[in-house]
Amino acid sequence: MKFISTNKNSNPVTFLEAMRKGLAPDGGLYMPEEIPVLPDSFWSSLKELSFNEIAFEMAKPYFGEELSDEKLNSVINDAFNFPVPITPVEGNNFVLELFHGPTLAFKDFGARFMARLFSEQARKDQQEVTILVATSGDTGSAVAHGFYKVDGVKVCLLFPKGKVSNLQEQQMATLGENVTALEVEGVFDDCQRLVKQAFIDDELNSKMQLSSANSINIARLLPQSFYYAYAVSVLQKKGIEMPVFSVPSGNFGNLTGGLLAMKMGMPAKHFLAATNVNDVVPEYLKGDQFQPRDSVQTISNAMDVGNPSNFVRIKYLFGDSDSAIRDQITGYSYTDEETRETIREVFEKFSYLLCPHTAIGYRASKEYQTERGMKIPTVTLATAHPVKFRDVIETEINQEIDVPDRLKVWLEKEKKSTTIGCDFEGFKEFLINRA
Numbered sequence: 001m002k003f004i005s006t007n008k009n010s011n012p013v014t015f016l017e018a019m020r021k022g023l024a025p026d027g028g029l030y031m032p033e034e035i036p037v038l039p040d041s042f043w044s045s046l047k048e049l050s051f052n053e054i055a056f057e058m059a060k061p062y063f064g065e066e067l068s069d070e071k072l073n074s075v076i077n078d079a080f081n082f083p084v085p086i087t088p089v090e091g092n093n094f095v096l097e098l099f100h101g102p103t104l105a106f107k108d109f110g111a112r113f114m115a116r117l118f119s120e121q122a123r124k125d126q127q128e129v130t131i132l133v134a135t136s137g138d139t140g141s142a143v144a145h146g147f148y149k150v151d152g153v154k155v156c157l158l159f160p161k162g163k164v165s166n167l168q169e170q171q172m173a174t175l176g177e178n179v180t181a182l183e184v185e186g187v188f189d190d191c192q193r194l195v196k197q198a199f200i201d202d203e204l205n206s207k208m209q210l211s212s213a214n215s216i217n218i219a220r221l222l223p224q225s226f227y228y229a230y231a232v233s234v235l236q237k238k239g240i241e242m243p244v245f246s247v248p249s250g251n252f253g254n255l256t257g258g259l260l261a262m263k264m265g266m267p268a269k270h271f272l273a274a275t276n277v278n279d280v281v282p283e284y285l286k287g288d289q290f291q292p293r294d295s296v297q298t299i300s301n302a303m304d305v306g307n308p309s310n311f312v313r314i315k316y317l318f319g320d321s322d323s324a325i326r327d328q329i330t331g332y333s334y335t336d337e338e339t340r341e342t343i344r345e346v347f348e349k350f351s352y353l354l355c356p357h358t359a360i361g362y363r364a365s366k367e368y369q370t371e372r373g374m375k376i377p378t379v380t381l382a383t384a385h386p387v388k389f390r391d392v393i394e395t396e397i398n399q400e401i402d403v404p405d406r407l408k409v410w411l412e413k414e415k416k417s418t419t420i421g422c423d424f425e426g427f428k429e430f431l432i433n434r435a
Ligand SMILES: *Cc1c(COP(=O)(O)O)cnc(C)c1O
Pocket: 105, 106, 107, 138, 248, 249, 250, 251, 252, 253, 254, 255, 302, 303, 357, 383, 384
């Protein structure tokens, strides 16, 4: 299977090549040349299969000769080793809890799958690869954990010193082993500039194999289709068919994963694009132009995106047809006040805690049902563990929430980071001599 750029101006490449490049040379995002449709017999008997069996069948067509079944199986079994519960919260409203991985957010699915594929690639090339990541918080910790102790891969994380949350800092800076954390005396833009400069520095690139792992990487997108099919399988066991999926969205990678599953034949009735006030996509879905703009800060900050990069992938999946997109996806957007109200109400009525991102998705599910029929089954994707947003939630529900032990452990670990200035020469020397 070949992967082409959404800008249609780069050479087709294999999955692992697309992964290594990250962005296509023409600035587009990689997508499969054709979407493989799995047979009806697979989709109608999902309920017989485990999460990892479903993941295997969905991933296999993308790799062809590039990865043996045995390797693919071991990547999958290694990557997805945590539970994915579906909780019925109210009536036909289900919540798919994607936050039971090591960093308590759905980004663990993409990061862990990609990390193990990079390891396979390094083994094939017989060359160690160093992944550079500039981060302002959550992505860095998911990526760092994804790669932690994975053979053949080193990770170098750069984050602005003193400008990430305590928990994020602890989750990035205490790992050690193959993960190096650099606290940069500057802002996030400085981190990003250092990484970009490293990729174009000849000397550095002759000495080491550098790669990136940013959120548009195809290897992070693909695994985000697996859990939609898994949700369908669990609902099949309850006799429920064709759910509506509600996806709290920022950069729209998660929603794109669901649409990819649907294009592969997964039975789904409809998709909801749920955002905070950064509502470029919901506005487009109502009939406006797609009009990127500066992002606004909200309490669901992982979704504060003003120019969602995966929008071009959604266009690609629907052959550029605006009407086809609008038939399949409905947009909803909510203010911080509405988000807080939903957190409060769902806790008071059902004793169920939603993180601010998930609350937006949940509210969209309810609104859709109110408009189209209360019996329609909905699945809201829960993107982060509520405890990650303790401050916001405790204010709303007026009580303290328990911090799981596995999180407490982080806060007590010893930091192993190094502080560097924001000049490139210092960073380069560090990479050559110490990383
Ligand atoms: C990244 C993130 C999102 C947004 O996901 P996209 O794929 O960028 O749309 C939503 N919620 C949480 C908690 C996240 O970390």
